[in-house]
Amino acid sequence: ETGVTQTPRHLVMGMTNKKSLKCEQHLGHNAMYWYKQSAKKPLELMFVYNFKEQTENNSVPSRFSPECPNSSHLFLHLHTLQPEDSALYLCASSQDQGYNSPLHFGNGTRLTVT
């Protein structure tokens, strides 16, 4: 058990679909993150929430819409995606957004856009 749970593990969607990714952490952390992991590329930070407030949007296209209703839950709403958005989407949490707070990752959602 990682303490960070992501659902679904796999998702296939068409370009006109709307879907959501869910992340839940049971560690009592205050910061939560969405990362995108594509083949042969470094991890890309997408969004950061600290105490439910968005503190970073790393120039992510508006077809990705995050939501953080509380410190334990994080969603990523998807609509009108492109095939190049196919990737592993990783959620992570940390005690706070400090520079020496390690991240705890979920197992990811493997997204395929057809």
Add this chain to the structure above:
Amino acid sequence: AQSVTQLDSHVSVSEGTPVLLRCNYSSSYSPSLFWYVQHPNKGLQLLLKYTSAATLVKGINGFEAEFKKSETSFHLTKPSAHMSDAAEYFCVVSVNNQGGKLIFGQGTELSVKP
């Protein structure tokens, strides 16, 4: 600007032999440094972290890393590789002046031969 370079994209060792995964960083400030491991179809798991205490850091699964400021390096080592060590390894740097933003290396894939 802060950066991190993993010098090898792929390392192959035989079971029972030592492992060396190389990482160099660039930072104008005192960094925090981390190593993460990612097994197939899993999220990233923290192996160890350096946060300005002892320069030799011991982590999980027998791994350790040494912070060498003069060489700006943070290489990961293990005396004896096990088949279960086969995975992708990421070196990560974080600095306080960037609000805790983590910078990930490109990753090193470790293969372990029987």
